[in-house]
Amino acid sequence: MDRVIERPEDRVPTGVPGLDAVLHGGLLRRGVYMLQGRPGAGKTILANQMSFHHAAQGGRVLYTTLLAETHERLIFNLEPLSFFDTSRIPEQISYLSAFSTLEESGLKGLVEVLRREVRVRKSTLLVVDGLVAVEESAATRKDFKKFIHELQVHVSFIGCTVLLLTSASTEPVGPEHTMVDGVIALDDTRLGRGAERELEVKKFRGSSFLRGGHAFQITRDGIKVLPRLEALLQEPSREDPCKTARVSTGIAQLDKMIGGGLPCASTSVLFGPTGAGKTTFGLHFLNESSKTEPGLLFGFYETPARIFLKARVLGLDLEKKHKQGVFHMLWHPPTERILDGLGNKLLTTVREQGIRRLFIDGVDGFMQSAAHPERISHFLAALTNELRVLGITTVYTSELQDMFVSDVRLPISGVSSLVENILFLRFVELRSRVYRMLSVVKVRDSDYDSSLREYRITSRGIQLADTFESAESVLTGDAKPTGTPRPKRKGLLRKRKP
Template identity: 45%
Template structure:
């Protein structure tokens, strides 16, 4: 379970946590024989995090000693942990050994606890030591110096035995733990933050010696499998993706729209925003794009609103039945209900779906699903720019719908800097009422290609959408033939 040394820390092997996302945040895992503090408010997830790491290491045959500073038995602790899939009762008492240091602290003070730790680490040949309840030791310390000496003794024995140590500390105890902050090799801070009526759990690497880490707050979720960390997208990836955009076109799925762009479609590897208000035809254009999916160009629909079943019904009414593509395994749907999603969890799910399916045609319907997620308001353009970069880097050609709440042509659903950071191409959609309801479209921007600037009508025929001259559509097409998103 120990990895090779990282480039920045020659000779210091890693101990991966195997907690999804956490190793990416801390640069590959804890350093072997390091001493780390995990601090946070009660209920933030410290004990779950430590037990998840413990059982993961134990499952790989690594002995673990888990020490609590409580007087009560460990039966209740294990009862709580048994709700998670990482818990395996057969690993207790070996290789996961639970022991209480309460009596050692009461009878012998901090030196008594040190003696207990040394004895248990030696007896069980521990490769991971967890001390749950550091605040009890801090309260028992006669001075800051005695607490520092306690931490120093733990560090010395960890180095001697090659054992990695986690110290769990609560933030809001009667006596704040601070004397040892300068002594430990790293500090992870767990928080539960209030964002309006919502709450979000976050993890922050306050300190980490000998390693490059992803700074800032990273959201995490506690579920049936334990903790999953979602590295903040803006900090996780920085490489330039511009080389991924090609000067050749990928068909839009609508012949008339292909003809308006000199290279015959969206530039491969680019991000296109379909901008318009509700009912203007955004989803219809996206479904036509996916209708061209093949084994060489798999398609992915990532959406928040309509279910896959309903979207398949819509595709049939548009004249581009997508069901055969689903049956052939070349088109995939990923749908999550609109609501209280975590922003980075959505991004991770999207990017993993692209990677897993090998999708080359990606349709995201729509931007509002991300905007409704927790923490979007504080991150906005930075998040969208990072997401767009990752979409380009994936090699996929992506379409994203952006809902415009105004019927004014000149208005954008996003600020100009945000729109510029997000997209390479813009398709604008509108609905006008003249002699009939008319769905109109024009190209606002295309990267790497010339394009036709004229406004055209979007017309629904028996075989799908067509892009036609406005005058032609008014004369030859009735209102009932027009596209309806």
């Protein structure tokens, strides 16, 4: 549905990082919402995190339990979490056990107790933890639906928002789903030997929201939702500046080949096998960082200490620039990571530090972090589009698996739509010697030198040499001097004479 514009006062912010972005601002006031998930999914933490945030904003909360853990045990488990604040209890957050009421007076008695307590305590948020007990106590499905309806009518009249916590339904659409204003499902999905927590808004009346699954984490600070980047940034956050200026690569000969440098606010990719010097090219690019063009290295494989060492060997003083605050580094070991967490951290750092030069050393690290690999092209498209409109000149590296091969297969699907500029690094064998070779494959909307160049990595950095005009079949990796016929390959086994 099209996004509905509400007044800010119609919203009840959850205060959960990322969740309000998924909900386009938070819950709707007076709505009844269901938090659904298996035991251990994080429902109780989420509800309490929302409760303490609501209280911190001046609201009053009634947290009701039905055949759930005791209040003593509940508080004991909440105490290590940073959002827990005992000063809010019981003045702003009241905990009420109503299971005995449910057993003695049934659904009607429970509704009456909740109505009375909400009114007496002037609650603006009501949490009912253990809705499954109500469902089991209902004689029929109609009675269960009637309970939700009556609760909705009573609390809506006094302006209270309701959260109902329940276990995951065995049915695709349970009777309770038709009655509530929204359903938020929590799940813990097994991925090989690992697992990833996921939140999905299955229903949300009166407003648009970000559909589909979104990863979330449970940390000492509570729950943090990581909206899918391609959903969050369906459209870039601002207009594309479309600048015509050039940004130096840090290698004078390469700048000359591509018309003065990389187009400003463009995205480039360096393809090449391991050892070709992809990181070295990136360090030259970052060595041009300054107060007007702060730089960031976002890497997966080499630690900051190793990066500084590599830069020193090349004659680049990135340590000095780091101390000056014009060069920054973020390192993420390629272990169990959440793809959207990486993207969110990257964009947050770029915005906070005013980055203008970005080197992502190993786009493959994003691929390895993707729980669903089919997402990666959409994720990268959203990320690169946002970086462009922020005015960032970005250089990616991507590794080719084979060092010498004539049939080159790029590891990124749809690369032409993701990047404006492509530089290709190769190894070439000629006269029993291995050479490094660079070729500019693409510079969008710009003329460039397409000749093949040998380059060397020296103590003074990268040096580009003349073209490979004296050899043929260079792109196969098995170059031959011009005019020299290819020798016929001899079989390893000879046929025996009869």
